[in-house]
Amino acid sequence: MTALARFAFPTAIHFGVGAAALAGPHLAELGKRRPLVVTDRALAQLPVARDFVASLRDAGHEVAVFDGVFGNPTVAQANAGGGAFRAHRADCVVGFGGGAAVDVAKIVGVIGTDGHDALEYAWDHPRVRAIPDAIPYFVALPTTAGTGSEVGRSAVISEDDTHVKRIVFSPKILARAVFADPALTRDLPAPITAATGMDALTHNVESYLSPAYHPLCDGIAVEGVRIAAQALPCAVHDGADLAARGDMLMASMMGAIAFQKDLGAVHSCAHALSTVADLHHGLANGIMIDHVMRFNLPAAAAKLAELARVARVPGGDAGSEESRAAAFVDWLGRLKATIGIPATLAAHRGTHPVTRADIPALVEIAVRDLCHQTNPRPCTAADFAALFAAAL
Numbered sequence: 001m002t003a004l005a006r007f008a009f010p011t012a013i014h015f016g017v018g019a020a021a022l023a024g025p026h027l028a029e030l031g032k033r034r035p036l037v038v039t040d041r042a043l044a045q046l047p048v049a050r051d052f053v054a055s056l057r058d059a060g061h062e063v064a065v066f067d068g069v070f071g072n073p074t075v076a077q078a079n080a081g082g083g084a085f086r087a088h089r090a091d092c093v094v095g096f097g098g099g100a101a102v103d104v105a106k107i108v109g110v111i112g113t114d115g116h117d118a119l120e121y122a123w124d125h126p127r128v129r130a131i132p133d134a135i136p137y138f139v140a141l142p143t144t145a146g147t148g149s150e151v152g153r154s155a156v157i158s159e160d161d162t163h164v165k166r167i168v169f170s171p172k173i174l175a176r177a178v179f180a181d182p183a184l185t186r187d188l189p190a191p192i193t194a195a196t197g198m199d200a201l202t203h204n205v206e207s208y209l210s211p212a213y214h215p216l217c218d219g220i221a222v223e224g225v226r227i228a229a230q231a232l233p234c235a236v237h238d239g240a241d242l243a244a245r246g247d248m249l250m251a252s253m254m255g256a257i258a259f260q261k262d263l264g265a266v267h268s269c270a271h272a273l274s275t276v277a278d279l280h281h282g283l284a285n286g287i288m289i290d291h292v293m294r295f296n297l298p299a300a301a302a303k304l305a306e307l308a309r310v311a312r313v314p315g316g317d318a319g320s321e322e323s324r325a326a327a328f329v330d331w332l333g334r335l336k337a338t339i340g341i342p343a344t345l346a347a348h349r350g351t352h353p354v355t356r357a358d359i360p361a362l363v364e365i366a367v368r369d370l371c372h373q374t375n376p377r378p379c380t381a382a383d384f385a386a387l388f389a390a391a392l
Contacts, residue, residue: 011151012177015250017242019181020052020141024059026177027092032137034062036090036112038081038105039097040069043143048184052096052141064088066108072274072281073100076160078118082111085136092137095175098196099147099281102140103155106173109136118157122166131170140175143184145235145248146196146282148203148256150178163275164365180253182246190236194339197232197248198286203255204228205289205307206264209300210374217261222310224254229311229335236339262374265366266292269387272365273345277352286341287348290332291391292375299377301325345391359388 004016014022027035035056043049044067056063066084069077085093085108095105110131111118120129140150149155154169185193204224207217231247238244269292270284279287297304304325308316315327336343345354354362363384366372372379379387 011175013151013180013253014178015180016246017181017183019179020184021055023094023139023141023179024056024061026139026179027056027061027137028059030137032092033060034064034089034091035094036085036088036092036108037063037065037094037096038069038101038108039065039067040101041067042070043067043097043101046187048143048187049096056094064090069097069101069104071100072158072163072165072278073104073156074158074160075118075166078104078107078157079111081105081108082115082118085109085112090136092139095138095140095150096143098142098144099149102142102147102149103157105140106138106149106155106175107157107168109138110173112136118168119159119166121168123169124166131168131172133172135172138173138175139177139179141179141181141184142249142252144188144192144196145185145245145252146199148200148252148254150175150180150256151253152256158275163278165271165275178253180249182242182249185245185249186239186242188239190239191340193239193248194232194236194341195280195282195286196252197228197235197282197339198289198336198341199282200248200252200255201225201228201232202266202285202289203259203263204251205293206266207255207258207261208307209264209296209303209376210262211376212261212374214261217258220254221258221261222306224251224258225307226310227251227254232335233338263371264292264375265295265372265379265384265387267371268366268369268375268379269362269384269391271369271371272362273354275365276358276361277350277354279348279350279354283341283348286336287343287345288387288391290329290336291387293329293332295379295383295387296375296377297322297325297329303376304328345388354392356389356392359385362388
């Protein structure tokens with residue numbers, strides 16, 4: 001495990017075991033005294049959250065907690081967080097949790113001070129509101145290693161009635177500081193570690209495969225795949241392995257930084273599955289990734305072969321480019337089995353089991369989603385229908 005380190009890309013990142021303890025003093029140094037901690041309903045009841053809130057109080061802060069985030073975050077949840085910000089007369093926001101809580105936390109201060117509905121800040125709103133220049137100070141502490149939302153410049157929230165995901169995007173909502181402490185992820189259950197870890201892996205893979213030009217992100221994404229490939233099984237099977245937990249936390253942030261370059265069709269499928277079947281985003285990515293990568297083989301063999309090499313896939317360093325690329329796709333399937341990710345949609349027993357009857361609705365949403373526009377192989381409605389059918 002590395003010692004505490006500090007990076008900026010562009011967010012200031014305090015990384016390592018013990019980083020969480022730095023958040024309270026950091027806010028105090030800036031004269032912030034009334035933080036609103038935004039977290040999710042289940043996490044708020046756990047010792048890790050209670051201990052963190054106590055650490056803020058020990059640092060002299062008057063703390064309020066908004067724990068109204070649950071499931072895929074919604075407009076109503078974000079608006080309620082804005083109301084909590086005003087009620088507490090907060091002077092800063094602390095996002096504590098997984099991607100959902102951190103996404104909501106990014107815009108709670110905006111809503112609390114600017115006073116408008118969260119949906120009005122979405123980039124595709126017909127009368128989109130600009131994010132004000134003067135918004136409350138915001139810091140983030142991730143408790144999962146998946147979305148990397150803590151270093152991202154977008155917040156994803158769902159419409160309350162349609163469940164369609166909307167994106168608030170602006171560099172202004174970036175966290176001003178991140179306290180990435182692997183110890184905060186130690187008690188994460190194995191299924192959540194697996195699902196969020198597949199999200200991180202998918203971000204790195206899809207960013208690298210995107211045809212957009214961004215060598216900086218390419219380098220980060222390739223290294224993110226290397227780290228995640230080795231660390232994810234260890235983190236799933238031994239939750240107390242802080243070295244593996246730290247590696248996954250880093251791979252998660254790397255994926256979120258890399259996908260400034262954009263994503264691909266896996267995410268378009270996952271967004272559709274979250275909308276239609278309320279499927280956990282990371283789990284949806286995990287189920288779909290090998291199916292979409294097999295579709296991508298004819299257009300991305302060179303890059304998939306390179307990922308096979310860095311992931312140390314058996315057969316990934318010898319043979320033809322096509323065979324090495326195929327070995328990487330096969331490895332993804334084995335990785336899923338190793339960490340407990342269902343091989344198919346039908347194998348997942350959720351509250352809304354996906355069936356062939358869902359395919360038209362899934363295709364409609366996936367086609368409208370922007371992520372597949374940077375997939376290495378163009379993906380039509382017919383292609384999406386075939387992908388969902390294959391994944392069943």
